[in-house]
Amino acid sequence: MRIARRALLRSGIAVGATGLSGLRMPARAEVRTRPLRLGVLTDMSGPYSDIGGAGSVLATRMAVEDIGGRVRDLPIEVITGDHQNKPDIGAGIARRWIDTGGIDAILDMPTSSVALAVQQVTREKGIATIFATAAIESLTNEECSPTSVQYVYDTYSIANVTAKASIAEGGDTWFFVTSDNGVGHFMAKTVSDTVIASGGKVLGSVKAPLGTSDFSSFLLQAQASRAKIVAFANAGTDTITSIKQAQEFGLVAGGQRLVGLLLFLSDIHGLGVAAAQGSLFTTSFYWDADEETRAWSKRYFARTNRMPNDTHAGLYSGVTHYLKAVQAAGPVGSDAIRWMKANEVRDFYARPGRIGRNGRMYKDMYLVEVKKPSQSKYPWDYLRVVRTSPAGDSFRPEADSKCKLQG
Incomplete structure (x- = not known):
């Protein structure tokens, strides 16, 4: 034991009064081999x-x-x-x-x-x-x-960019067709609050069941409201169906503008430019930007x-x-x-x-408009960027977040 203590002291390792029993030797690091x-x-x-x-x-x-x-x-x-x-x-x-x-x-x-x-x-x-x-x-x-x-x-950036930019383009009265689920309700409320805070008005809102194939009654109410913006707080096939039927019911021909709160390039491809033309939505990326x-x-x-x-x-x-x-x-x-x-x-x-x-990933966002068929020059040439919204203007300020993480 004395020899061991002397060897440890020569190597610069301090040994407590209780001897070697209190000394914890480092464990061998595990070498990972699994993918x-x-x-x-x-x-x-x-x-x-x-x-x-x-x-x-x-x-x-x-x-x-x-x-x-x-x-x-x-x-x-x-x-x-x-x-x-x-x-x-x-x-x-x-x-x-x-x-x-x-x-x-x-x-x-x-x-x-x-x-x-x-x-x-x-x-x-x-x-x-x-x-x-x-x-x-x-x-x-x-x-x-x-x-x-x-x-x-996220729902905040979609609401913030879409509502503010649309109001700046003259769309100051809104009607919502909302998917009757949690994210639909949350999205419609967030956008409504932003519209009102930006000086616009919400003229009405209806809730549509998730996965419905018939939006006729909801669209007739939107049409009757005469709101400048008819906003669809839904996504996926519900968005495609609602926008297609809105065109068929003559909302766009009657001067109303359609906004998809969760609209995507693939939705435009499924709809066709003729059916989706003039629709506005917010995106973080467009394939044909540069x-x-x-x-x-x-x-x-x-x-x-x-x-x-x-x-x-x-x-x-x-x-x-x-x-x-x-x-x-x-x-x-x-x-x-x-x-x-x-x-x-x-x-x-x-x-x-x-x-x-x-x-939260912070980057620039873009309000885009679906082109008219005469403006689309080649396959997938569907969108034009109406407005770029810098990251700092698009998302909730980090200082206002309720997140309690410190790093």
Whole structure:
């Protein structure tokens, strides 16, 4: 024992009065060999499959391929799950992936109720989470998590950009056709509050069941209101159906303007420019904006025969930023997200972008208008940018967030 004590003293290690029994030797660091696993949890066949679905899986795979398929010398695997727009199914898949599947990050998640349910699981388990398609702002407000990022848009930015820019363009009276679910109600209220605060008026609102095929009674009420703006607080196939029927009922011909609060490029493609012309919506990305956006989008198109929505471009950017974080800080969820917050994003999607302490990605947003058929010169040439809204004007100021995270 004396020999051991002398050896330790010569090496500069202090030994307490109680002897070697109190000395804790460092444990050997675990060498990880299993793959880095990314789970795309999305809507594969339901009303939101065009904004998430197979396109989100491809965007994730493209990000993995472009980084070389490995990080920290670990192969990267991408797995998929269909949450069927049901919170219990989404949370169940997430928990199973974490408990038995060795998942490191969960991605995408259209349907805000699913996203909130999954975030409870990933917060508890410390798993990195990147929301690309979930809109509800509470994900980075009162329900924020140290391991989550909301990357593309939220209900506040949609309301703020769409309402203020539309009112600036003369649309000062509004009528809402609202999906009768949580995010529809939340979105309609948020936009209504912004309209009123900006000097506009709300002339009425009706609630439509999720998945309805007949909007006639709701559109007749909107038409009778004579509101300058008829806003659809819905998404996916509901938005496509409501805008198509609004054209058939003559709302646009009668001088009313249509606003989709969660409208996407794929919706315009499904509607056709003739049916959607003049509609306004907010987006974080347009494929035809410049050479960089076109270059990435054409690669995506080559594998899908479709141009990407902002959700797909944003998810690619978010996954790329996350993989860089894993390379720099390791695969532990909180460490990776902390690195993502500390480092600026600068790519074809964000120029630049930054992630706040609350997990909100801050970047410029755009109010766009659907072109007339005579203005569309080539395939997928559907939109013109009406107004650019800087990041600081688009999202809720970070100082006003109810998120209690300090970093």
